[in-house]
Amino acid sequence: MISSDCVTYSIAEYVTPCRIEISRQNFKNFSFHPKNVNPMKTLKNLFLSTLVILFGVFSYAQDAMPEPAIVTLISSKNVKDASELVVDLDGDIYTDKWKKDNIVRIEIEIKANDITREVVKHLVKKGRFRVKTRQLENGSVLIYMPNVKLPAYINGRLLSEDISYKLLIPENLPVRIRTWDVH
Numbered sequence: 001m002i003s004s005d006c007v008t009y010s011i012a013e014y015v016t017p018c019r020i021e022i023s024r025q026n027f028k029n030f031s032f033h034p035k036n037v038n039p040m041k042t043l044k045n046l047f048l049s050t051l052v053i054l055f056g057v058f059s060y061a062q063d064a065m066p067e068p069a070i071v072t073l074i075s076s077k078n079v080k081d082a083s084e085l086v087v088d089l090d091g092d093i094y095t096d097k098w099k100k101d102n103i104v105r106i107e108i109e110i111k112a113n114d115i116t117r118e119v120v121k122h123l124v125k126k127g128r129f130r131v132k133t134r135q136l137e138n139g140s141v142l143i144y145m146p147n148v149k150l151p152a153y154i155n156g157r158l159l160s161e162d163i164s165y166k167l168l169i170p171e172n173l174p175v176r177i178r179t180w181d182v183h
Helices: 022-028 039-064 119-125
Strands: 006-011 018-023 069-078 085-089 094-098 102-114 134-135 142-145 158-172 175-177
Touching: 069 119, 085 158, 102 119
Parallel strands: 085 142, 085 175, 094 158
Antiparallel strands: 006 018, 069 102, 102 158, 134 142
8 A cells, every 4th residue: 555655565474464654754854964963872872882792791701711720639759768858849838747657648739720620631641740759869869840840831822830739758757848950
């Protein structure tokens, strides 16, 4: 149905049939010219839209960041016939005495940022956190982890890890902690 000042359309495809009337007079008066735009309203809408988008991005980014992977390893080393225990480990070191005579127990807590627990387990299997001992000339036993001193890159980024150690040492064994490199 067409009249002189109004065009009528019927929409009946996938929705309930309805009528939309568009006046020719309304089209003549409407313009996209900047004089019809309220700059304060436009800036307000732009500012609110930007806030909504930033909020969505930051909330997604916080959900996407993985929790730090925390893994605890336990290693025991025989220190029979040692006159002294020399500890050369990077990180926080806590020592405690126990009643076992020839065994040093080392509990290693690894907190790795920006990687998953499975990646840390893979690094453990590859020997990154392997504890080694070496008998020194003066009868002391050195405990160290040489592979931790080497930089590790995961997907092109330097691995960020915090390692702490708890050592259970025989009561009769003196301990010395040093922090210089072993070669």
